[in-house]
Every structure is written in structure tokens, then in C-alpha cells.
Amino acid sequence: xxxxxxxxxxxxxxxxxxxxxxxxxxxxxxxxxxxxxxxxxxxxxxxxxxxxxxxxxxxxxxxxxxxxxxxxxxxxxxxxxxxxxxxxxxxxxxxxxxxxxxxxxxxx
Ligand SMILES: [Zn+2]
Numbered sequence: 001x002x003x004x005x006x007x008x009x010x011x012x013x014x015x016x017x018x019x020x021x022x023x024x025x026x027x028x029x030x031x032x033x034x035x036x037x038x039x040x041x042x043x044x045x046x047x048x049x050x051x052x053x054x055x056x057x058x059x060x061x062x063x064x065x066x067x068x069x070x071x072x073x074x075x076x077x078x079x080x081x082x083x084x085x086x087x088x089x090x091x092x093x094x095x096x097x098x099x100x101x102x103x104x105x106x107x108x
Contacts, residue, residue, distance in 0.1 A: 007060070015066035016055070017047075017073075026064040030057050033070065043070070046077040 014021045016029065027033055029043050043065060044055035050073065057063065065073075 009062065010060050012062045013064065014062050015064055015069055016062040017065060017069045020066045020068070022066060025067045027067070027070070028063055029055060029065045030063065035070070040074070041077065043073060046073050050076040050080055 013023055013026060015026060020026075041049075047053050047055050055061070
């Protein structure tokens with residue numbers, strides 16, 4: 001019974017993330033998409049990095065993502081990568097070292 005319900009969810013023609021059911025906008029999360037660049041990171045890894053949701057092909061969840069969520073994911077991932085790159089660069093320029101959190105703020 002539980003298994004049936006899990007399979008229904010898995011087979012549902014909805015976007016896993018926003019539950020949109022605009023069928024022509026949906027594509028498989030695990031397949032390469034024409035809009036992906038050659039080196040692009042797989043969607044499940046981008047989702048994990050940006051929103052800390054784990055996405056596995058055997059987790060019983062819908063297998064589809066809509067074009068809007070795909071675009072947002074790519075943007076969020078790019079934004080995150082840029083922030084990290086920028087911070088690394090700024091830190092190396094400023095000779096940044098990790099702030100010692102054990103000291104009271106006034107002594108840092
Ligand atoms: Zn969506």
C-alpha cells in the first residue's frame with residue numbers, strides 16, 4: 001500500500017520542486033538538457049549545493065523539473081559559485097585569517 005503511493009508520487013507529471021504540472025515545460029532531472037552547457041554540474045548536485053535538498057533517482061519523488069525551476073537552479077548555483085570565488089579572491093588579497101570565535105568580539 002505504502003509502496004503504491006510512493007510509486008504514484010514518483011510517476012506524477014509534476015515538477016518535483018514547485019509542483020507545476022505544465023507538462024510541456026517538464027523534463028527529467030537526471031537527463032542532460034539541451035540548455036545545459038558541456039561542463040554544467042548535474043541538477044541534483046546544484047540543488048544540494050544551493051538548497052540542501054538531497055535528490056536521488058530512487059527516492060520515490062517525482063523525476064521531473066520544470067523549465068522555470070531549472071533556470072532558477074542554474075542561476076542560484078552560479079550566484080553561489082560567484083560569491084565563493086569572490087570571497088576567496090578578496091580573502092587572499094586581504095591576507096584574511098579565520099576569526100577566532102572563542103574570543104569575545106572586543107578582543108578579536
Ligand atoms: Zn518547477
